[in-house]
Amino acid sequence: MLQNIDRIFEEAKQFKARTKEEIEQFRILYLGKKGILADLFRNFKELPVEQKKETGQKINQLKQFITEKIEALQTGLADDSDHRNSTDFTLPGPPVQTGARHPISIVRSEIISIFNRLGYTISEGPEIEDDWHVFSSLNFPPEHPARDMQDTFFIEKDPDILLRTHTSSVQVRVMEKEPLPIRTISPGRVFRNEAVSARAHCIFHQVEGLYIDENVSFADLKQTLLYFAQEMFGKEVEIRLRPSYFPFTEPSAEMDISCQICGGKGCNVCKYTGWLEILGCGMVDPNVLEFNHIDSYKYTGFAFGMGVERVAMLKYQVKDLRLYFENDIRFLEQFASAW
Numbered sequence: 001m002l003q004n005i006d007r008i009f010e011e012a013k014q015f016k017a018r019t020k021e022e023i024e025q026f027r028i029l030y031l032g033k034k035g036i037l038a039d040l041f042r043n044f045k046e047l048p049v050e051q052k053k054e055t056g057q058k059i060n061q062l063k064q065f066i067t068e069k070i071e072a073l074q075t076g077l078a079d080d081s082d083h084r085n086s087t088d089f090t091l092p093g094p095p096v097q098t099g100a101r102h103p104i105s106i107v108r109s110e111i112i113s114i115f116n117r118l119g120y121t122i123s124e125g126p127e128i129e130d131d132w133h134v135f136s137s138l139n140f141p142p143e144h145p146a147r148d149m150q151d152t153f154f155i156e157k158d159p160d161i162l163l164r165t166h167t168s169s170v171q172v173r174v175m176e177k178e179p180l181p182i183r184t185i186s187p188g189r190v191f192r193n194e195a196v197s198a199r200a201h202c203i204f205h206q207v208e209g210l211y212i213d214e215n216v217s218f219a220d221l222k223q224t225l226l227y228f229a230q231e232m233f234g235k236e237v238e239i240r241l242r243p244s245y246f247p248f249t250e251p252s253a254e255m256d257i258s259c260q261i262c263g264g265k266g267c268n269v270c271k272y273t274g275w276l277e278i279l280g281c282g283m284v285d286p287n288v289l290e291f292n293h294i295d296s297y298k299y300t301g302f303a304f305g306m307g308v309e310r311v312a313m314l315k316y317q318v319k320d321l322r323l324y325f326e327n328d329i330r331f332l333e334q335f336a337s338a339w
């Protein structure tokens with residue numbers, strides 16, 4: 001048995017490990033429940049008493065040697081991996097993930113900057129509004145069906161407190177306190193009680209514009225909107241004004257731009273009409289001016305309003321409005337190179 005132990009000793013000394021797994025196998029082989037040492041201890045019990053002392057010492061030495069060897073192997077490996085983890089300055093750096101602005105923010109600032117170049121100021125106002133600023137002062141008579149054109153979220157009744165359905169309310173606030181002439185745009189979030197679909201959302205963003213001065217004409221409105229369309233979509237774009245109805249403008253119109261995808265020839269995006277609707281506009285109704293204490297015999301004005309999501313859909317050819325609200329990183333990343 002003593003010779004046997006010597007042989008095991010020799011074998012254990014020769015052992016070399018390169019991985020954690022190999023060390024573990026080594027440990028199980030020697031120290032495991034059914035391992036070599038367990039075997040030796042079992043045989044040891046059967047030895048005659050006079051051999052026990054010497055053999056016992058040898059087995060214990062072997063056990064100690066193996067335990068220490070395992071520890072040494074483990075720390076050796078750890079040292080090694082430390083070395084591997086230390087910084088290697090010759091490696092290329094990991095790619096830096098840059099963020100992207102949200103497409104709605106991009107388009108919003110583009111619209112704002114176009115109108116800034118025409119001398120428009122920016123005005124902002126509350127999202128929670130009263131009936132006067134959203135409807136009554138804009139020539140929506142009480143109980144008039146035009147109020148249903150914009151399904152409203154009411155917060156309180158009598159007096160009505162509601163979420164603004166358009167940022168025209170901000171322009172009323174400007175008319176109340178700013179001196180004439182007024183040339184302002186009001187970007188902001190608006191709310192409408194509509195089912196969410198690919199074409200509509202209950203929250204969206206608008207930029208509405210108002211220009212009031214002496215001798216402002218429909219021709220000024222048309223030229224302003226043509227300038228806007230060309231700056232936004234390129235010089236080749238054409239515009240078309242269709243008669244429409246809004247309580248606060250007279251005459252009122254809706255503006256279309258020539259379809260950028262088919263160049264006006266007709267495709268499935270423009271539903272084979274060659275045109276895409278983009279905004280509402282018109283000459284400010286004299287009633288609205290008078291409600292806001294502006295002399296409608298001296299002053300005239302025009303107003304327009306557009307949905308930022310709508311402009312962004314046309315600009316980026318996104319067919320489903322909901323994508324702008326879901327904040328799926330795979331969608332947003334595609335705008336990283338836009339300004």
Ligand code: PHE
Binds near residue numbers: 166208
């Ligand atoms: N306020 C209208 C809307 O939200 C848009 C508009 C603004 C139309 C100004 C005409 C003039 O639908």
